Amino acid sequence: MKQFIDFIPLILFFIVYKLEPRNVELAGQSFELGGIFSATAVLIASSVVVYGALLVLQRKLEKGQWLTLAACLLFGGMTLAFHSETFLKWKAPVVNWLFAVGFAATHFIGDKVLIQRIMGHAVQLPEQIWTRLNLAWVAFFVFSGCANLFVAFTFHDIWVDFKVFGSLGMTVLFLVAQGVYLARHIHDDAPQQSKD
Known part of the structure; x- marks a missing residue:
């Protein structure tokens, strides 16, 4: 469930991005709603709300969540400041590669690899x-x-669609594959009851 909470800001970003751009009045101010820049503003705001709520409820955020929030603020902020979507296009690759580095580093740092630290309490x-x-x-x-x-x-017209549905789809497929792989290695150690 935690992995899917991280997709809430991305889904909101997608919805606003797909809206036909229009001016909206809010608190006496006129804002454009629809398109990449208003979607980026919604991404930043919803990320702050979602991760802020998680921080309040859990009294902490995981390192990956801090990284995602920081990247959203940095790349989203630069997208709005420089009015260029190029910065936002780099967010997903950079965050994914930083996660890769984090997972890889645990092969050399600490006594357990990261996935074991995450799942080791539930699976032997x-x-x-x-x-x-x-x-x-x-x-x-x-x-x-x-x-x-x-x-x-490469595909400017579909990059937002891929960012939302491609990333989500790849993650779901990978989690299913991980489940299948784990199922092959998990054995029921409960003793067999003898039938009399």
Whole structure:
């Protein structure tokens, strides 16, 4: 569920982006609603609200959530300040690659790889399985970053669609594949009851 909460600002961004641009009056001010720049403003505002609410409710944010919020504020802010969508196009690739670096770094720092730190309380697996799973996450984030970058700068008309649905679809497919992989390595250790 946590992974999908992170998509709320992205979905709101998509909805506003797809609106036909129009002027809207709010508190005596006129704002343009629709298109990339108002969608970016909604992305920033909704990210602050979503992660702010999570911070209040949980009294903390995960490192990945802090990274996503910081990237949204940085790249979204530069998009609005310089009135150029190029900055926003770099957000998804950079965030994905930073996640890849984070997962990869745990092979050299600490006693457990990151995926084991995240899931180890719920699943018991041999070390080599945790290592393979963590490397799969590294590969996923590298691929996802490259795919987002390629689409953003090659297919201008669909990059926002891909950013929302392509990223979500890739994540869901990867999580399903991870579930299938884990199912092969999880064994029920409960003793068999004898039938009399």
